[in-house]
Amino acid sequence: MMAAAGEPHSSLYDTIVVGAGIQGSFTAYHLAKRGRETLLLEQFPLPHSRGSSHGQSRIIRHAYPQEHYSQMMAESYRLWEQLEAEAGVSLYRQTGLLVLGANTNPEFQCWCRTLVKHNVPGKLFTTESLHGRFPGIRPYHGEVGVSDHTAGVLSADRALRAVQDGFQRCGGALHDGEKVTDIKPGVVVTVTTSRGVYQANSLVITAGPWANKLLAPLGLQLPLQTLRINVCYWKEKVPGAYGVSANFPCFLALCAPHHIYGLPSNEYPGLVKICYHSGSLADPEERDQLPETSALPDIQILQDFISKYLPGLVPEPAVVEHCMYTVRGRRWA
Numbered sequence: 289m290m291a292a293a294g295e296p297h298s299s300l301y302d303t304i305v306v307g308a309g310i311q312g313s314f315t316a317y318h319l320a321k322r323g324r325e326t327l328l329l330e331q332f333p334l335p336h337s338r339g340s341s342h343g344q345s346r347i348i349r350h351a352y353p354q355e356h357y358s359q360m361m362a363e364s365y366r367l368w369e370q371l372e373a374e375a376g377v378s379l380y381r382q383t384g385l386l387v388l389g390a391n392t393n394p395e396f397q398c399w400c401r402t403l404v405k406h407n408v409p410g411k412l413f414t415t416e417s418l419h420g421r422f423p424g425i426r427p428y429h430g431e432v433g434v435s436d437h438t439a440g441v442l443s444a445d446r447a448l449r450a451v452q453d454g455f456q457r458c459g460g461a462l463h464d465g466e467k468v469t470d471i472k473p474g475v476v477v478t479v480t481t482s483r484g485v486y487q488a489n490s491l492v493i494t495a496g497p498w499a500n501k502l503l504a505p506l507g508l509q510l511p512l513q514t515l516r517i518n519v520c521y522w523k524e525k526v527p528g529a530y531g532v533s534a535n536f537p538c539f540l541a542l543c544a545p546h547h548i549y550g551l552p553s554n555e556y557p558g559l560v561k562i563c564y565h566s567g568s569l570a571d572p573e574e575r576d577q578l579p580e581t582s583a584l585p586d587i588q589i590l591q592d593f594i595s596k597y598l599p600g601l602v603p604e605p606a607v608v609e610h611c612m613y614t615v616r617g618r619r620w621a
């Protein structure tokens with residue numbers, strides 16, 4: 289249980305942030321760095337694995353088909369570097385990212401245009417040069433590739449800890465195991481929790497999959513859906529063959545209805561994290577209640593992909609963890 293850091297000099301905070309996932313934690317951290325009296329409220333004792341920010345790894349990349357994401361990334365990399373320096377920890381490991389697809393695929397062409405437009409260092413691979421550079425990848429249907437050399441792996445859990453510690457170092461108050469149960473808007477907003485009542489000049493809600501639950505009593509709903517994601521890890525037939533030290537990159541394969549993505553084996557030696565960028569509708573309060581529908585199609589899609597494209601992996605998930613996505617409608621947030 290995180291100790292509640294220094295309480296504000298007055299009973300009124302400048303800002304209350306609801307939700308200490310990566311979004312809320314960074315929001316609170318940058319507010320406190322700017323001298324704002326900030327309270328960060330988290331319903332579960334930290335660290336926890338119920339939301340979207342937990343786990344060992346995330347991909348960071350410049351390459352996004354969504355223009356606005358690519359535009360934000362230069363500053364994002366700089367802010368990550370700043371946090372690493374302040375926290376004295378390493379959070380980012382450059383591995384490069386390979387986007388795999390058919391060169392006739394409009395989405396693949398969009399990725400290539402984005403990389404060129406933002407002068408992202410990278411390389412185009414023919415089917416032959418792709419297999420030559422990445423022997424562990426079999427371009428099953430003659431796919432080609434384009435790489436983003438700046439991409440890499442962020443240590444997710446370590447990043448959360450670093451930014452929450454930084455927030456408290458800047459005088460922020462972090463209350464975990466304290467659920468927000470009521471919000472009363474007004475010139476001063478009043479926030480009631482399972483342990484107290486607080487007031488602030490402004491409120492930021494970064495509740496991830498729980499956002500609409502918090503907004504409902506205020507008569508607000510966002511067009512969001514929450515999905516249960518299977519975070520699958522697959523065993524290397526030759527340990528290390530798909531590892532960071534074998535220069536295996538993060539990858540995104542545009543050869544399924546939704547993306548399939550993977551990271552080089554690192555956090556669990558001998559196991560490679562490869563997931564399907566979709567999942568089943570789930571309430572965050574009942575995330576692991578299996579849906580009535582048939583066996584999990586995403587795992588079957590992954591097994592089929594791995595059998596065809598990544599012959600050096602055992603096509604049976606060795607470990608399956610879970611995470612939540614919050615997506616806008618059927619399109620991805």
Ligand SMILES: Cc1cc2nc3c(=O)[nH]c(=O)nc-3n(C[C@H](O)[C@H](O)[C@H](O)COP(=O)(O)OP(=O)(O)OC[C@H]3O[C@@H](n4cnc5c(N)ncnc54)[C@H](O)[C@@H]3O)c2cc1C
Nearest residue numbers: 307309310311331339340341346347467468495496498611
């Ligand atoms: C499997 C998976 C892989 C991903 N891979 C990548 C990747 O490679 N690269 C990338 O950039 N992104 C990736 N993402 C997306 C990224 O992880 C999420 O966008 C991000 O973690 C969302 O953070 P958040 O803070 O919005 O949500 P969360 O982490 O869910 O945080 C919300 C927090 O609010 C708290 N909360 C909710 N209600 C209340 C309440 N009433 N009172 C108090 N606290 C409350 C919750 O307990 C939770 O801690 C991935 C996500 C998943 C699930």
Ligand SMILES: O=C(O)[C@@H]1CCCCN1
Nearest residue numbers: 347348349540547549565
């Ligand atoms: O955002 C990312 O980079 C990864 C891969 C794509 C799906 C979501 N997670």
